[in-house]
Amino acid sequence: MTTRRDLLAGAGLAALAAQLPMAALAQAKDSVTISMTLEPPTLDPTSGAAQAIREVTLQNIFEGLVKMDRTGKIQPCLAQSWEIAPDNVTHTFKLRTGVTFHDGTPFTAEQVKFSFERAVAADSTNAQKQLFTPIAEIAAPDPATVVIKLKQPTANFIYGLSWGDAVIVAPQSAANNKTNPVGTGPFKFVRWNRGDRLEFARNDAYWGEKPALAKATFRFLSDPQAQVAALQAGDVDANTNLSAPEAVAQLKSDPKLKVTIGKTEGETVLGTNNAKAPFDKLKVRQAIAHALDRKTIALGVYGFDVTLIGSHFSPLHPAYVDLTGTYPYDPAKAKALLAEAGFPNGFSCTLKLPPPSYARRAGEIVAAMLGQVGITVSIEPLEFPQWLERVFRNKDYDLSIIAHTEPLDIDIYARDQYYFQYRNPEFKTLIAKISGTLDETARNELYKQAQQMLARDAVNGFLFILPKITVAKANLDGMWTDWPLPVTPLAELRWR
Amino acid sequence: MIGYILRRLFALVATLLMAALVIFLVLEVLPGDPAAVTLGLNASPEALAALHAEMGLDKPAPLRFLLWLGGMATGDLGESYTYRVPVAQLIGERMAVTLPLAVLAILLAVAIGMPLGVVAASRHGKAVDAGVMAFAQAGLAIPNFWFGLLLVLVFAVGLGWLPANGFPGWQAGLGVALKSLAMPALALALPQAAIIARVTRSAMLDTLQEDFVRTARAKGLSESTTMRRHALRNALIPVVTILGLQFSVLIAGAIIIENVFALPGLGRLVFQAIAQHDLIVVKDLVMLFAGLAILINFAVELLYGLIDPRLRQA
Numbered sequence: 001m002t003t004r005r006d007l008l009a010g011a012g013l014a015a016l017a018a019q020l021p022m023a024a025l026a027q028a029k030d031s032v033t034i035s036m037t038l039e040p041p042t043l044d045p046t047s048g049a050a051q052a053i054r055e056v057t058l059q060n061i062f063e064g065l066v067k068m069d070r071t072g073k074i075q076p077c078l079a080q081s082w083e084i085a086p087d088n089v090t091h092t093f094k095l096r097t098g099v100t101f102h103d104g105t106p107f108t109a110e111q112v113k114f115s116f117e118r119a120v121a122a123d124s125t126n127a128q129k130q131l132f133t134p135i136a137e138i139a140a141p142d143p144a145t146v147v148i149k150l151k152q153p154t155a156n157f158i159y160g161l162s163w164g165d166a167v168i169v170a171p172q173s174a175a176n177n178k179t180n181p182v183g184t185g186p187f188k189f190v191r192w193n194r195g196d197r198l199e200f201a202r203n204d205a206y207w208g209e210k211p212a213l214a215k216a217t218f219r220f221l222s223d224p225q226a227q228v229a230a231l232q233a234g235d236v237d238a239n240t241n242l243s244a245p246e247a248v249a250q251l252k253s254d255p256k257l258k259v260t261i262g263k264t265e266g267e268t269v270l271g272t273n274n275a276k277a278p279f280d281k282l283k284v285r286q287a288i289a290h291a292l293d294r295k296t297i298a299l300g301v302y303g304f305d306v307t308l309i310g311s312h313f314s315p316l317h318p319a320y321v322d323l324t325g326t327y328p329y330d331p332a333k334a335k336a337l338l339a340e341a342g343f344p345n346g347f348s349c350t351l352k353l354p355p356p357s358y359a360r361r362a363g364e365i366v367a368a369m370l371g372q373v374g375i376t377v378s379i380e381p382l383e384f385p386q387w388l389e390r391v392f393r394n395k396d397y398d399l400s401i402i403a404h405t406e407p408l409d410i411d412i413y414a415r416d417q418y419y420f421q422y423r424n425p426e427f428k429t430l431i432a433k434i435s436g437t438l439d440e441t442a443r444n445e446l447y448k449q450a451q452q453m454l455a456r457d458a459v460n461g462f463l464f465i466l467p468k469i470t471v472a473k474a475n476l477d478g479m480w481t482d483w484p485l486p487v488t489p490l491a492e493l494r495w496r
Numbered sequence: 497m498i499g500y501i502l503r504r505l506f507a508l509v510a511t512l513l514m515a516a517l518v519i520f521l522v523l524e525v526l527p528g529d530p531a532a533v534t535l536g537l538n539a540s541p542e543a544l545a546a547l548h549a550e551m552g553l554d555k556p557a558p559l560r561f562l563l564w565l566g567g568m569a570t571g572d573l574g575e576s577y578t579y580r581v582p583v584a585q586l587i588g589e590r591m592a593v594t595l596p597l598a599v600l601a602i603l604l605a606v607a608i609g610m611p612l613g614v615v616a617a618s619r620h621g622k623a624v625d626a627g628v629m630a631f632a633q634a635g636l637a638i639p640n641f642w643f644g645l646l647l648v649l650v651f652a653v654g655l656g657w658l659p660a661n662g663f664p665g666w667q668a669g670l671g672v673a674l675k676s677l678a679m680p681a682l683a684l685a686l687p688q689a690a691i692i693a694r695v696t697r698s699a700m701l702d703t704l705q706e707d708f709v710r711t712a713r714a715k716g717l718s719e720s721t722t723m724r725r726h727a728l729r730n731a732l733i734p735v736v737t738i739l740g741l742q743f744s745v746l747i748a749g750a751i752i753i754e755n756v757f758a759l760p761g762l763g764r765l766v767f768q769a770i771a772q773h774d775l776i777v778v779k780d781l782v783m784l785f786a787g788l789a790i791l792i793n794f795a796v797e798l799l800y801g802l803i804d805p806r807l808r809q810a
Contacts, residue, residue, distance in 0.1 A: 041534070041578040041772070049536025125547045127535045178580045193665045194579065194589055195760025195768075219662055221758045222768075225645060229660040230758075233652040355771070385528025385773035392537065393529075406538060 031215035032476065032493055035227055035236040037243045039195065039220035042178035045164030046119060049127035051405060051486045054164035055240060056198060056218050059489040061102075062167035062183035065093055065112065065146075066158060070492075072316050072484030074162055078107065078184065079146075088153040088438055089136070093146045099207045102188040105170050109140035115168045116148070128406075131160040153436045155443055156408065162485065163407075186211045186491040196220065200490065211491040231257060231471055238472035238479055240488050243357070245302040251471055262468040262481035263307055265314045266403035268358065270366060270461025271391070273398055275421035283341035285458035289327035290334035291373040292366065298464040301361045307465040311451040312410050314465060316484045319444035323455040323462075334373040346374025349398035353379060354387040359401040362463060366401065392419050403466045407485055410450055411435075413459060422459050508790050515786040516568075519779050520561050528773045529553075530577040551577055564779065578774040586765065586777065587784065593663055593677075594754070594761035598746040600681040602739065605688035610735070612689070613696025614728060618719075620701060628693055635690025644683035644756045651679060661758040680757040684750060688742050695738050699731035706730070733800060740796030744789045 040052040045062060059067055065079035076082075079093040099107040118124060120132045134154040139147045150157060160166060173182035181189050186208065187200040198218040202211050219236055221227045224244030230236045231251065242248070252259045270292070278284045294308045307315055310323030338346060353363040360381065367377035377399070382390065391397040397419070404412065413422050414431040430450050437443040455462070468483045478492040531547040532539065548554045555563070567574055573583035616628035652660035663676045703709060704727055712722045751763035758764075762781065769777035 039768075042580050048534050049538065050534070122542065123546045123549075125535065125543050125550065127543065128538050129540045129543050130538065193663075193760060194581075194586065195764060196663050196665070196758070219758075221661065223661075223755050223758060226661045226756060226758045229645075229648045229653055230662070233648075233656060233660040235652070235660050235662070383528070383771065383773075385530070385533050386526075388532045389527040389529060393532065404537070409538075412537075 029495060030213050031217070032213050032238070032490070033217045033219060033236045034238045034240060034488060035219045035221045035230055036240045036488075037220075037222055037227070039222075040198075043181040043189065043192070043198075044177040045167055046115075046169065046174075047125050047127075047178065055486050055488055057181060057183070057185075058164040058167065058485070058487045059185060060187045060200060060216075060487075060491070061181045061185045061189060062164070062169070063185050064161050064163070064166045064168060065095075066162050068162040068485045068487075070480045070482065070484070072482075074159060077162075078112075078168055082158070084438065089150040091148045091150070091157070093148070095144045095146060096207060097144050099184050100205055101170050101173065101184055102182045102203060103170075103173060105172065107168070107170075107184055108143040109146045110143070111168055111170050112146045113138045113140050114171050114174075116166075118169075118174065119165070126165055128160070128163060128165040131157075131163065131165060153438055155435055155438050159408065164487075187216060209491070212494040213490060216490045216493075234473075237476050238470070240468075240470065240479075241483075242469040242471050245304070245467075245469060248302075248304060248469060256474055257471055258474050260470045260479075260481045261304065261306070262470060262483065263314065263316055264405065264466045264468050264483040264486070265316060265407040265409075266405040266466030267309055267312050267314060267409075268362070268401065268403040268463045268466055269312065270463060271397075271400040271402060271420060272460050273395060273419070273421060274459060275395070275423070276398065278341065278343065278347060279398065281341045282457065283337045284343070286327055287334040287337035287341065287373065288370065288375070288461055289458045290330045290337065291369050291375070292461050292463070293329040293369060294324065294463055295329075297362050297365045297369070300365045301358050301464075302467065306467045309462045309465055311455040311462055312404070312413065312460070313447070313451045314407070314484075316482055317408060317447075319447035319451075321448050321451055323451060326455040327458060331369075331373050338374060343374070346376065348376040348378070351377045351379050351399045351401070352387065352391050352397045353381050353400065354384050354391075354402055355381075356403070358403065358466065362401050366399075366461070395419050395421060399461075401463070405466070405486070410447070410454070413450075413454060420459055422457075424453070424457065427453055504794065508794075511790060512783065512787060516565060516779075516783060517561075519782045520564070523775045523779060524557055526775075530773045530775060533773045534577065551575075564776075568780075568783065573780045574776045576769075576774055576777050578769070578772045578777075583777055583780045587762070587780065590760060590762045590765045592666060593759055594747060594750060594763065597677055597681055597684070597750060597754075597759065597761060598743060600677055601684035601688060601746055602743055604681055604685035605692055605742075606739070608685065609689035609692030610696050612693040614700060614723065616693070616697045617700030617704060617727075618723060620704075625697075628697065632690040632694045635686050635693075638686065640683045640687055641752045641756045643686055644680065644753055647679045647683060648757075661756070663759050676757075676759075680750075680753050680759060683756075684746060684753050688746070691738060691742065692735060695735055696731065699734045700727055703727045703730045736799050737796060740792050740799075744785075744792050747785070747788060 036052065036055060038052040040056055041050050042048055042053060043057055045053045045057050063077050065077060066074050067077040069075050078096055078099065080096050082091060082093045084091055095109060101107060116132055116135060116138055119126045119129065120135060134150045134152065134157060136149045136151045141147060167183065169177060170182065186203055186206045188203045190199040190201050192198045200216045202214045221230060227239055227242055228244050228247045231239060248259055251257050272279050272285060274280060298306045298308060308324050310326050313320050351363055351367055353359050363379055367379055370377050391400050411431045412418050413420065414428045416423055430446060434443055434446045437446060470479050470481060472479045475496040477494050477496055480488065531544050531551060531553065535543055535547060575581065576583050576586055579586060612628045616625045619625050648660050651658045658679055659676050664672055666673050709722060709727055712726045750761060751767050754761040754764040755767065766778065766781045
């Protein structure tokens with residue numbers, strides 16, 4: 001029997017249901033809520049390496065002289081144009097005029113000089129200080145011109161200026177940027193509820209095209225299930241990179257959402273201690289390469305296909321060559337190579353794993369695959385600070401798995417002190433040559449040689465590229481599919 | 497009485513000092529460098545050295561220990577290595593979430609658990625009693641994070657009544673804030689309610705056997721008055737003891753629930769701080785939890801006196 005109360009409740013619900021879509025639409029027009037996994041520790045991209053800082057601030061709050069677009073190409077930003085003199089070291093930047101910082105300070109050449117000098121200063125805590133070390137001197141002949149002279153030709157200097165570490169800050173606000181960032185970007189800082197959310201508002205005085213959205217909120221959901229629930233409940237409009245790959249199929253079947261799987265610059269490698277026996281033997285490293293079935297590893301980690309790699313290079317870069325066929329999966333050959341190297345019965349070693357779930361999951365599978373060719377692997381899980389200390393700094397390890405997320409970072413193999421301990425003079429010469437080659441075609445040719453050298457030497461077990469799993473409401477346009485640089489430019493988002 | 501309080505205070509300070517020494521030493525031998533965590537894989541040695549100096553990590557360990565103790569004594573808890581803001585500010589922000597959450601959970605647990613326990617005791621051996629005991633078993637057996645996920649599925653994903661997670665902050669309005677605390681508080685309260693129901697029931701059963709209850713009934717008091725004024729009041733001591741214990745558990749132990757619901761509380765802060773090697777925050781929070789546990793125990797002892805006048809004289 002239906003009582004009066006039931007009827008009333010039903011009527012109330014119906015009325016509510018009729019109001020809801022309208023309210024949702026009205027709200028959706030000019031604001032967006034985006035969830036991400038990690039919270040930025042501070043909001044100053046010039047004083048910390050955390051990717052989350054760049055994800056929220058770069059191209060939103062802060063801008064550099066140049067910026068990277070979604071295809072990985074360098075575009076003018078605070079610099080309208082630039083030219084490199086025939087001496088190959090003098091860079092002249094023509095700056096945009098009429099630009100102001102969020103606090104009203106006009107943007108001029110002086111701030112460019114200040115920002116870069118601050119980055120190379122003795123007390124600088126810039127996480128990518130090496131970007132700026134080639135600078136010999138900076139001059140600001142007039143407010144709209146900056147002339148930067150380098151110590152030697154450095155091919156990737158301009159490229160590096162698109163990174164978060166090279167944004168332009170103003171002298172009077174630089175010290176407070178960690179908690180109250182002041183930049184020139186299309187959005188300005190409003191509020192930060194630490195541990196939960198960060199709120200930005202449109203910068204109405206922005207020099208470029210005015211953003212479609214008036215308000216943006218970043219929410220920090222470290223728990224993968226919490227990310228999925230917030231998307232399903234409609235609490236958030238998008239997630240920059242979902243950390244629950246197992247939920248992808250479920251979210252894909254939801255017509256209110258769209259899911260894309262893109263690429264990043266995160267080369268995931270089985271890091272190998274090249275200076276330690278038996279990994280100093282090429283045949284042992286080749287055996288490991290033959291023992292790894294990359295496709296199965298990646299599928300085991302994600303449950304869907306991701307891009308596999310055969311060297312330390314991202315397919316997002318034009319110089320990429322597919323080297324996954326260098327040492328194809330072949331356990332029998334792996335065993336034979338081990339026997340040739342003097343280990344007919346295999347050997348034992350440890351695999352030290354940092355916390356990210358891709359590393360822990362891939363680690364289990366890699367250990368099993370190496371076990372099949374006779375290499376007994378014991379897994380040792382580590383917290384990130386311990387990993388940094390023991391593996392990265394002290395090189396106290398045999399094998400490890402981690403993704404190297406810095407763009408275009410193949411030069412790390414040329415550093416003697418780097419934890420792979422590769423130390424190949426030939427490779428170092430090649431990297432030095434790349435740095436000095438300003439012609440793009442010639443440089444890309446050298447990059448190809450470098451990739452091939454690393455693949456041939458089986459320096460590390462090259463596994464896969466970290467995917468970017470973007471989930472957004474079906475009517476939200478403009479989220480980046482790939483991450484040539486981990487940013488989420490809010491000015492490119494709009495509702496349909 | 498004064499001697500008793502002084503002895504308690506001395507023990508309190510001694511316990512805190514011991515806790516401080518232990519936590520400092522443990523974190524000192526733990527490998528890992530907060531500056532390296534901040535600056536990542538490409539950091540140059542000079543940048544690391546500069547950040548060490550900025551964080552005060554270049555000083556010798558005994559001096560850092562003394563500076564830390566002195567700072568705490570004067571109310572300066574230091575600056576977080578990760579967030580680069582004063583730790584006191586961080587704790588204050590997080591306390592504004594965790595404390596209301598714990599209070600809400602305790603209130604819910606009492607509101608659910610106590611009546612159930614009383615009803616079960618008064619209908620001892622009947623179907624109601626069995627029902628309450630079954631609820632208590634289930635409440636204890638179901639992990640609270642799983643119950644929390646279930647609540648999210650029903651009330652956020654399914655019905656859309658409540659936000660799935662997060663906390664918009666008190667400045668968003670009392671109603672909005674309480675709405676985001678409702679599900680986590682309920683998830684936290686369920687096992688507590690189960691414990692309270694069981695403890696109340698058994699304490700009530702014990703007191704109902706007492707002579708004074710028979711006397712109260714014999715002199716013609718109604719059953720409800722007998723229950724309320726004579727049985728329940730006497731049964732409260734074990735319940736309050738449990739409440740005191742559970743409250744400290746709730747404050748320090750909401751880590752999992754705060755993660756499931758992405759709440760910016762103390763539990764999540766300590767979890768994050770450990771993962772990011774924000775040692776100064778870890779040290780301060782452990783001290784805070786130790787201090788809180790001691791204070792709550794002290795408060796529980798004072799409460800005994802309020803409930804049982806005989807203990808006031810002792």
